[in-house]
Amino acid sequence: MKRLLQVALAAASVSAMAVPAHAGGGDFAAGVFGGLAAGAIIGSASRPYYYDPPPPPPPAYYYGGAGYGGPCHWERGRRYWDDYEGVWRYSRIRVCD
Structure with missing residues (x-):
C-alpha cells in the first residue's frame, strides 16, 4: 500500500x-x-524496502568443549569501595581446576 x-x-x-x-522567464x-x-x-x-543483514558468524569452538578445560566456579575476591552506590563490594574471581 x-x-x-x-x-x-x-x-x-x-x-x-x-x-x-508562466512565471516570466523562469521556465x-x-x-x-x-x-x-x-x-x-x-x-x-522504486528502491527496495527490506534490509538484508549479513548472516551471523559461525559459532566459535574452544579446546575442551563447553567446560573450557574443567569445572570452574566463582569466588569472592578483594573488597573495594563502589563510589557510584557508596557501598563496599567484593570483586569476583573465576577459578578453574
Whole structure:
C-alpha cells in the first residue's frame, strides 16, 4: 500500500509539472527543478524496502568443549569501595581446576 501511494504521488507530481509555469522567464529553471524533484521522488519510490543483514558468524569452538578445560566456579575476591552506590563490594574471581 505504501509503494502504491508513493507511485501515485510521483505520477501526480510529474503531471503537475507538465502544466507550463508562466512565471516570466523562469521556465527553464522551473523545468530543471521539476525534473530533479520528479527524479528524486520516482527514485525513492522504486528502491527496495527490506534490509538484508549479513548472516551471523559461525559459532566459535574452544579446546575442551563447553567446560573450557574443567569445572570452574566463582569466588569472592578483594573488597573495594563502589563510589557510584557508596557501598563496599567484593570483586569476583573465576577459578578453574
